[in-house]
Amino acid sequence: MTVEKFYYDNKIVKAFGMATVVFGVVGMLAGLWAAIQLYLPASSLNLPATTFGRLRPLHTNAIIFAFVGNASFAGIYYSLQRLCKARMYSDKLSWFHFWGWQIIIAAAAITLLWGKTTGKEYAELEWPIDVAITLVWVVFGINMLGTIIKRREKHLYVAIWFYLATWVTVAMLHIVNSIEIPVSFMKSYSWYAGVQDALVQWWYGHNAVAFFLTTPVLGLMYYFLPKAANRPIYSYRLSIIHFWALIFIYIWAGPHHLLYTALPDWAQSLGTVFSIMLIAPSWGGMLNGLFTLRGAWDKVREDPVLKFMVVAITCYGMATLEGPLLSLKNVSAIAHYTDWIVAHVHVGGLGWNGFMAFAILYYLVPKMWNTTLYSKKLATNHFWIGTIGIVLYAVPLYWAGFEQSLMWKSFTPEGQLRFQFMETVNNLIPMYISRSIGGALYLTGALMMVYNLAKTMAQGSFIANEAAEAAPLVKAVSPQKEYWHRVIERKPVTLLVLSLIVVAIGGLVEFMPTFLVKSNVPTISSVKPYTPLELQGRDIYVREGCYVCHSQMIRPFRDEVARYGEYSKAGEFVYDHPFQWGSKRTGPDLAREGGKYPDSWHYNHMYDPRSMSPGSIMPQYPWLLDNKLDTASTPAKIKAMITLGVPYEKDYANRANADLMEQAKTIEGNLKKDKIETDPDMEIIALIAYLQRLGKDIKGPAVTAQQ
């Protein structure tokens, strides 16, 4: 048999690796800055671009899609070539993928800080960028599948199963969740509304964690861990079971983000039970990792790469046990909307994703530069400082979440709420300070890595094209009967299609009834579409990222009803494109904010929150008082809403601005009574109109129900 000689493309791996480091540092800095704003609101600099509501989406997008994304691509491009014994299918496509992705990241950074957002968590990017993501993702898929098809290895290793499932599922999630109707170049409305939008969004949001932060990184673990430890994979059988179980079950678990909300009960229960069933498949990955190290634990003591991996896999195990437990209703009742969730996410983010990325970088750079690591000691110090950082980050936030939740729920024996919302916030400040110290330590560790890797690169010489040789794949059909899964492993397209079928089931079962069966979202006749001014105000609410800190979903709990008013009903949100239920209550819930305070309170509060509620940690929004409202966009927005089925009259788009001015003048008049002089066509007026509308639709019937 002839042996073919070929070259692995290391240059593309290097490019993705560099991007990983750069965007990792940028993303962590954004996170640190946002964290500091929680106890020093003035550090927002009173600039629109750097307030928490815009910085936080930047942080999450940078970490998920830029840092972990690029790290996964680097690892995939390195391992895929070696596991297929083939160079990437096309260098051109590789570089199109690389530059396309980096341009998307740059565009994301600019538009997010600019306030261009769809208002859906982890899917904030506007429609032109969504289209670009789809295009680049397809190119990545073609390049990956092309490489797999021209491979010199008969069977596909488990890492590649994970890569393929990642690709096909992310494509499905991104396309379904991003269906939106463009209003202008950088503005669109989600196709779905209210409960349905929430279901689609968290089906996406949950599985973005699953298929962008988990499955590709598990694939990387399956390659880099046995390579670094020089040990065989613990169990092939476990790989098969946990792979299929994981991708099948994960998709169903999305509704656990919506427990006790207006989502139908049956969907919530599906979210809970599938989360519980997810424990074992997730732990299968952890076990296959940790047991692979059996007989190599002496190496873990020496090798920083393995150290990072062990902590990463342990954090993965912790987070994937905690997640299902958080999906139990009685735990969610305590943890949801609090910093507990932030802590949970960061055990996964800092521990699993961050440490895996560091481990892979420490492994790749010496290999590709044909040298040894510049300083093992520095890497070990990075490991320890990073681990301490994670602990300092997570522990105070667990405490904060638990404490705040108990304070929210606390009643005096006389039946009164024991604490004002503000008291529960002020109590958290020390914990917020500690978490930012933890974050700063973690970032320091990352900077130590940057120095260490730069020095390593300097002392070695880069191998752009690494020579390898292997025999070509012979098409001969094997005469003896193969194990059934081995058959699938040599048919990449079958594997891809099977993965798609398996991941499509959960979503279909949850979506179909919610969209088609009317009883799931009972209509309320008193709920009317937003007025043009309120609609404009709502867009400002979305633009400023208010949903990042304020929920609009009162759960059916005694304390929430006492604090905020009648609990939220599914029928109240039928005109909300997109829904704005939020996922965190750094500030109080706003679902029934309308009519709670006078217009002038909101005016002053937006200018300086602390003047109206002392101790508040909300940023100032002085620009809302100076910006003129863009009324030219009103007709297009109304038209888009009509297309989405919102029952405005057919020709309302043309008359909308007249109504808008009329309502604006009323608010201007109210403000004048309280000695505030402003023009009616300011952004603040629109925002006040929206805030004063919130929750009012059913205030009448709710009162009668109480009597």
Added chain:
Amino acid sequence: MLNKKSIALLFLSLALLNSFCTMAQDAAQVPQTQASPGLNPALMLLIGIAVIFLLCIGILGYVLINVSALNSGKDKNDQCQVSSIPKTPLLLITLLSSSLLANAQTGPSAETAIVAQKATSIIGLTPTAFYLLVFTLFIEVVVILVLMWNIWNLLKKANPVTDIVPIEEKKEARRLTLNWWEKFNSLKPMAQEENLDTGHEYDGIRELNNRLPPWWLYGFYISILFAVIYLWRFHVSHSAPLAKEEYELSVSNAEEKTKAYLASKGEAIDENTVTLLTGKTDIDAGKVIFEKSCAACHMADGGGMVGPNLTDNFWLHGGDIKSVFKTIKYGINAMPPWQTSYSNKEIAQVASFVASLHGTKPKTPKAPEGVEVIGASQNQAADSATKTK
């Protein structure tokens, strides 16, 4: 002779019995009227004991097998194969806890759902569930005794040989044997690794084909069982409250609780609104508390010892009913606060009793302390004191 299979079987049946108890409890529940079984302290205690007994049985069974193996002279390698035992207790515990967890899902509502139990219940459990649990505990105790008796008999016959092994041999032995952790995970000795090799090789990465760790596999099954029970309870049998029902339950319970609290507080008395109580029942109630908690320092007749004399006209912290109430409730200097021990109503009763002591002749009166008070309230107190007599 007991062998490992029979012990495992015994175990399984006991566990099933255990979980049936919880199930029976389940079935007997009507969520609207009774507290969730998962949070009934008596049930938790009994199940806790049952689980601990099960663990004991597991450990004793394991010891018994080893002792019997030692006795019959089986070699060490053979013992390595005994892996069914440790996983069984685990299976049971998880089985139990999964059903408990499913029950506990009634959550916050149950916390507040403390509604009077039916007269037919025993320590808050239905009779069936109670007797089933007691029966299980009884069986478990019998099994433990039998196991202990067996071990004792075997140990009497046993004659273990202790030998000293050099370090290199120990290392080699380590490759051949398994510790408890490895057995727990159904791992094979390192020396047998070639047998597990699948022959797969990708870029130098080989794949073994270890058995799935039993606890993992059974954990997976149990999580599926949990899912079925959960969906059944919430959406088929409707024996667990959905969000809206849970909310209504929690609000009505809280209302009841608040009402009860306000009633127990004696219509919301505090130091600003307290008035002198003159009814005989109130004074007598005050006397009982006084003798229990105050007499140690003030003497039963109020003559004073560590604390001041309460019968004279001299008061350190005011002698009117409001001041006395306040002193008792919050304490001052050496006087401890009593607000966490007694309700405001009870404190008012004690204060009124103290007022009734004014002018009486104690056996060993302590010298006067503080300022002399002869005010309207004092007279009033003295008047009422004479009246009650």
